[in-house]
Amino acid sequence: MAGCVIGIDIGSASSKGVVFCDQKILGSYVIPSGGNYKLTADKVREELLSRTGLSLRDIVYTVATGYSAKAVTFADDLRTDISCHSKGAFYCFPSARTVVDVGDLHSKVFRIDDKGGQLKFLLSGKCAGGSARVLKVIARVLQLKVEELGALSLKSRKRVDFNTGCAVFAESEAVGRIAEGVAKEDLLAGIHRALAAQLYSLAERVGIKEDFALVGGGARDAGLIKAMEEITNLDIFVPAEPHLTAALGAAIIAEEISNA
Amino acid sequence: MNEKNSDIFSRIESYYSDYGQRAKELKNEGKKIIGYVCSFIPLEIITAAGCVPFRMRGDIHEPITKGNINLETIACPFYRSCFDLSVKGRYDFLDGSIVAHACDSMARTYAVWKYTLDLPYSHFVNLPHTLSKSSMEFFNEELNTFRKSLGGFAGKEISDDDLAEAIGLYNENRDKVKALYELRKPDPPIISGTELTKILTVGASLPVAEANQLFDEVLEELGKRKESPLKKVRRIMIDGACVDNIELVKLIEDLGGNVVIDTLCNGTRDNLPHTDIGGDPVSALADRYLNKINCPRTYRENKEQDLHKDLESRFGDIGFYAREFKADGAILYVYKYCDPFGFEVPARKAYFDSIKLPLLYLEDEYSAGTIGQLKTRIQAFLEMLG
């Protein structure tokens, strides 16, 4: 074996790691980021090694990315999550040209070329209104797990209009709607639609080019994916583990560097 | 309500909610439909060319998505909504569009508009900002350039007689709008603000001759209203740019105020001034559009260095209408990112102050999503008026 590499993504919500050997994923691991990013980073590496049965010596290169990439003191190199997401999405879908990452604080959109290099990108601004955080907030008021949102939303027959102006006030608006007698699933479908509209609108600012891929934690939400498909009128490509894309991309970059 | 009454109003309702349906029909009959957004487009020239001018609307219920391609979010939200709908194909029946030098949001995005929509015809009408003699001459020339250009597209040389005829039709149209406004003078008014907004909006989507006929029918119908369907409550004026969705007016009326008069682009600003007849038609049009349409985009000089005279010369029409229509309070409604109105807010406030008309100033986006926020503000304002 030529040696393995690690890609590690310390996000504001969750931290993810991927071990990559010979262009293949050998193992992955996800935990909540918590308050101490450094400890979290160490823990991710430890788990990755123990899960893959590798030892530190097998790891030839490590690239870190994400909100708190700097906390990964053992990384050989840092990359922005923009590059990493592009690489990761491209690995999963070589035909992808527009990638939207629905992250915890920001949503981001990238246009990538046929090599997975990004051409253009755009971040949602200084307001968390259009990020996956809204989902977390809503899940809490509805007393659901975020994992449950998607399936429930898909049951909706009568989507309501919802305004996700503010991620925080989305909570009181949601409660108000429920008070008016709106069913949870219809409410969720409305929220997914509103979030999808924001993501779509962000994506149009760089100009959508097919194929269109959705990644990041928010992309685990089937309700959001459906809403995206409806509003864009496109088939949306979602990797099996969309939250891992940036870590995977970091690993790919690590391998490229170590092979060079 | 008798048969015919419901007939004309339901026709208006249908034209309003399926905006552009008549234009689509006309297009199928082989007419050329020319879209525009702003009051500074000389409709008489378009009509004289045998084309149908069509006022493009935004839609406050439609989130702006596709329109973001190519058009920055710092442009006027109303204009962005019009652009968004166009990109989405809502106005696919257009053969051309005309943009005027009204504001930065329009002028600086002319290329975006022209290249993105890629219609068979487009033209930019360059208006001067000042009212000097030289400006008038320049505008005259500019209108002639437009006349030639559109004539080229329509395959028709636009003669002075064509223009005179179109001017006549539009003057007639303005008389009818005036008659509709007269129905707002009684207390309570015979016609609600919501109804009139719909009627005028629909009128701007039809060929002028058809609009004239429609207005006639409406006037006839309203003539039968012996009693006002409205309550006698506070009388509200709206001042601002273009309000082409009924929601704001309806909100005010739902909260217990009657909207009785406006100084809006798609209201008195555009609909009332006449074009002089008898002389050179192009000069008369230049005079109407530049001199008679009182819009903040045109610079009106403070000649005597006197604050009050300046306010009176710039905003005198507001006071005139407020008195004529006995407004109790006014709402200054300005879109975020609108430079022409935005810079005038302090002066307008000062003017409203000087005529002692209580004022609510609202800065808004162009979205149904903000209605909730407006509600408390408007209700509090109505409470303030007592």
Place this chain on the structure above:
Amino acid sequence: MAEEKKKHKKRRTATEAAASIGPMVKEFISGTLRAKEEGRKVAFTFIVCLYDEILRAMDILPVWTENFAGICGAKRDAERFLERSESLGLSRSLCTYALCGIGFDQWREELGEMPPDAPWGGQVRPDMMLSSGQILCDPRNKWYQASQLYMPDVPVYNIDLPYPLYEDDVEFTDVRDYYVKHIIEELRGLVAFLEKQTGTKMDYDRLSETVDLGERTWNLIWETYDLRRAVPTPMGTGDAMNTMVPMCFMMGTQEAYDFFLGLNKELKEKVARKEGVVEDEKYRLLWGGGLPSWFALSDFNYFNSKGAVFPAETTYRMIESMYQIYMPDTNDPIERLAWRWFGYWVFWHNKARKRPGSHPDVEWLIQYIEDYKIDGIVMHEAFSCRTWHLGLIWQLNQLAKIYKPIPVLVLGKDGKKEKTNRELPSLVLESDIIDITTYSEVDTRNRIDAFIETLESVAKSKVH
């Protein structure tokens, strides 16, 4: 404006000329205060309004209100003036230069003296204000009228300066005569107004001289900036945001000419020594549009630290030398000015017509990309100025559509590698000219990092 960096992190300039701008700006702000005391006439003015030489010839001292706002921004002391404007009813979504200026003026008028701790002594009360109505910018048409609410005795003269937009069926030559005629009339109207305000007649010989000097300076600037084509480039956009000062605020003066003589010499020496902005020049970028964030000019240094330089920008730039701008044979200085204006704004029309799908604004980018061997484009979308910032995204998109200068290999249908071309990478930064509440350093630098990674990956895939 940029020199206020001292107070914060001192920004490193590549040229000595740029470093010398600080005292120069300070001097002309205090100069206007002195002039006012001495009873000289001062006028509020905007850049790019064509009246520079006229004012100089009449000894009227311009007070560049955009410049003063920029200084407040660079000193990170604009917020209180912006807030004051908001309290007058002006929206924060309007041009923040204007908000800063109106807020300051209203405060000064209310107090009857300069507001406390006014940046560099403050902005003087003018004798007159010269607005301009043009396609370029609504605030230029509305700002002084709004200020006049607080100083009704100060007259405003608004000069209409149109230029034709690019059309398919109308050539600029079709409309040139009446455009130029109108501009000439407007300029004559301005002269008459100034004569009335100062009580002295225009000395047309002197005006001819200043216009002459202005044209010579123009050409000198063009030549000087053209030296930046050299690899490595001796001066970047960061510095150009300083050297714009004599270009935009001092046209028609000998000082401006001399300044650029000095810069010209300095750049030639650097080029001869192969001394670049950075030691190891990796990426050459075009500042393709937008005014900078005056409080964050050190972002240019951040680019530099990654080996990226900006040999050219389309902001504050003479597009071409005067020799290339059509000028009929006339000795009338007013006419020369009018023709210069017209020629400037239609300069790229003919070129655009030759390339399908092109547009003058896009053509300008292409010209610079080729002249300056550009690897990527950066634009800044300042949220409060629609004027320079609307249409930038479209320009990038249109450029990408019609112009793909980077040769790359792709895997074709049959599995063979084929050579094609791809577009230049681009980055859009978002913030404001002086409203610091819109800026996030972390975010901005993150974007710059990602863009550098983009440039890296493009460089790798490029076939030579």
Place this chain on the structure above:
Amino acid sequence: MTKVVIMGEEIMSSVIGPTGPEQRRLANNVMKEALNRAGLPFKSISYVVATGYGRINVPFADKQITEITCHARGVASFFPDARTIIDIGGQDSKGIKINNGRPIDFVMNDKCAAGSGRFLEIIADTLGIKIEEMGELALQSKNPAVISNICTIFAEQEVVDKLAEGIPLKNLVAGILESLANRVSRMVKRLKIEREVILTGGVAKNAGMVQALSDKLGYPVSVPPEPLLTGAVGATLLGKEIAQKAKERDESPERKERSLKEIEIL
């Protein structure tokens, strides 16, 4: 929060109900509690005015009046010289200019939680402290942390990170209050503020915030004894007026059908 004030000649009882998004469901409970304390049956209440963000959701009210009018009236009853009110509640914040107990101008911010008391609730939650403690903690700080993010969600993340960096809690809290004070003062400055300035709403209970806001404005602001209640008191006074006017005309005031029932939520 839901507040009920019952007034005869003077205040007979007042109750402040629990906070949170469930306010609307609880309105009737708070009402019942207030009736209990006053020892009155519901039908003895001649007029009910609802105000505040959730005023439309009060099924037992005769009339809805905006919080702007109500605050103006309530504050004027405590401070006859008041000219400007700054109200910072859980859903929004606003500035109201008043004259003779009537609003003459106002501004409000209700789009963004970062300009409201909700911001403080969320940060307190994140930091694991009680909202009531924030003020005192902040007052102990000499060196407020700079919070560079405006958005509640981003600021939440920022304080977590800063706490991990070892920045003392009190400095963080002080920084947060300063950030809110900045936003609120920038907004109310859109009115030409005249003194005396009164701070109302739940956030006025936060002494650190009162201090931070006074610092920003450059002069002291006064706080009514029960800043949470001014709106409700104003509503009662306005209700009384309506009832009295009707009485003078020998009519009973126009009333709606009331129902003192719970609204179903969740």
